[in-house]
Amino acid sequence: MKLLALDTSTDACTTALWVDGAVLERYELAPRRHAALVLPMIEALLAEAGLALSQIDAVAFGRGPGAFTGVRIAAGIAQGLAFAADLPAVPISTLAALALGGGRETGHRYLATALDARMGEVYWATYQVIGETAHLVGAERVCPPDLATAEADEWFGVGSGWSLYATLFSQHMAVSGWLAECWPRAGDIARLAADPNRRSEWVAAEAALPVYLRDQVVDKPSSLRR
16 A cells, blocks of 8 residues: 655644555655645655655545644645545544654653644643554643643653643643654654554545634734744
């Protein structure tokens, strides 16, 4: 199986190819440059692998939550590629990808993910990571940091929200540590999309929609976007 994956929901612009378990990846921290970088990254990956888009089985993308503009970019490009090559699309939670990458990097099994959502809120979810899967514990949500809670256990925090609110989070849950400089990666989006148990989540291109978590989506001035 061959999967193309991309994510532009955070400061990181990242693309990957998953080919029968092997992952090729491009990754760059490039705030507000995602639209210019992501397609050349995809072209470079396909060229490196010697593959055409028509040889890919599906296009996976970070469906959010994350920066409104970035989430829309990923969904739009994934839809366009899937339409062009008549492929299914696979929307994958950016928080799940963050948890999977954090678990692989740190060796921790229980991950509390938090991305800065601006306006004094965070995108929040907790996961149990087993191998190359991330199992949601509870629900994804956007909330003030003092309402970010987890079921009884000891958690390791990952994501930009921890750089702002680690002390506050630690007042409401048992925390063994945290890694704030950790972002969703397309390689982990591809690994999650390749899970045979997720095949029911593969959808037609027109159903590949972003997930914002906030009920009302309003564009902000570029100086406030993430």
